[in-house]
Amino acid sequence: DAGVTQSPTHLIKTRGQHVTLRCSPISGHKSVSWYQQVLGQGPQFIFQYYEKEERGRGNFPDRFSARQFPNYSSELNVNALLLGDSALYLCASSPGQGRSGANVLTFGAGSRLTVL
Amino acid sequence: AQTVTQSQPEMSVQEAETVTLSCTYDTSESNYYLFWYKQPPSRQMILVIRQEAYKQQNATENRFSVNFQKAAKSFSLKISDSQLGDTAMYFCASYNNNDMRFGAGTRLTVKP
Numbered sequence: 001d002a003g004v005t006q007s008p009t010h011l012i013k014t015r016g017q018h019v020t021l022r023c024s025p026i027s028g029h030k031s032v033s034w035y036q037q038v039l040g041q042g043p044q045f046i047f048q049y050y051e052k053e054e055r056g057r058g059n060f061p062d063r064f065s066a067r068q069f070p071n072y073s074s075e076l077n078v079n080a081l082l083l084g085d086s087a088l089y090l091c092a093s094s095p096g097q098g099r100s101g102a103n104v105l106t107f108g109a110g111s112r113l114t115v116l
Numbered sequence: 117a118q119t120v121t122q123s124q125p126e127m128s129v130q131e132a133e134t135v136t137l138s139c140t141y142d143t144s145e146s147n148y149y150l151f152w153y154k155q156p157p158s159r160q161m162i163l164v165i166r167q168e169a170y171k172q173q174n175a176t177e178n179r180f181s182v183n184f185q186k187a188a189k190s191f192s193l194k195i196s197d198s199q200l201g202d203t204a205m206y207f208c209a210s211y212n213n214n215d216m217r218f219g220a221g222t223r224l225t226v227k228p
Contacts, residue, residue, distance in 0.1 A: 048215075
C-alpha cells in the first residue's frame with residue numbers, strides 16, 4: 001500500500017504569490033493534518049481535517065487555508081507568501097478520531113517551499 | 117496549551133552503546149498521548165514509540181523504550197544497542213484534542 005503522498009516535493013515562489021500543496025492519505029485513513037517545519041525546528045501544527053470538516057487549527061494567519069475532499073485527500077493553500085513561509089510542509093494521515101486512531105499519525109515526505 | 121521541551125540540541129553515542137534523550141512537557145489535560153518521532157535526512161517523520169498517559173507501564177519497541185514520569189511530566193527515550201541507522205533528528209511530541217505539539221528536536225549521531 002502507498003503511504004502518505006505529497007506534491008510537489010520542492011517548489012520555489014516569490015513573495016506575494018499563492019501556493020497550493022497536495023496530500024493523499026493512506027487508503028482508509030479519514031483524517032489529514034498539516035504541519036509547518038521551519039529549518040532547525042520541530043513541526044508546528046496548522047490544521048486537522050476529518051470527514052471533510054476542520055477539527056483543529058493552529059496559530060497561523062488567515063493566509064493559510066485548507067480543505068479535504070470526498071476521497072479524503074487534502075490541499076493546503078497559502079496566500080500572499082512571505083519570506084517566513086519558507087519551510088517544509090508535512091502532511092500526516094490517521095485512521096480517524098478518538099482514542100483509537102486520531103493520534104497515530106503517518107507522515108508524508110513533505111513539500112519543501114522556498115519563498116524568494 | 118501544550119508545550120514540549122527538548123533540552124539537548126545534539127547528542128552522540130558510539131555504535132552498540134545506549135543513549136537517553138530527554139523530554140519534558142506541560143499540559144493541563146488528564147488524557148493525552150506522548151510520542152517520539154525520528155526524522156532522518158530523507159525528511160520523513162517516522163513513529164518510534166507511543167505512550168498513553170493513562171497507562172503507567174512504560175512503552176517498549178525492540179531497542180527503544182521510554183521512561184514516563186507523569187508527575188514530573190518527563191518522557192525520555194532510551195535507545196539500546198545504538199546502530200548507525202539511528203542517526204537522525206528525534207522529536208518528542210504530545211497529543212491532545214486534535215492538537216499535536218512537537219519539541220525542537222535532538223540531533224543524534226551514532227558513531228562507528
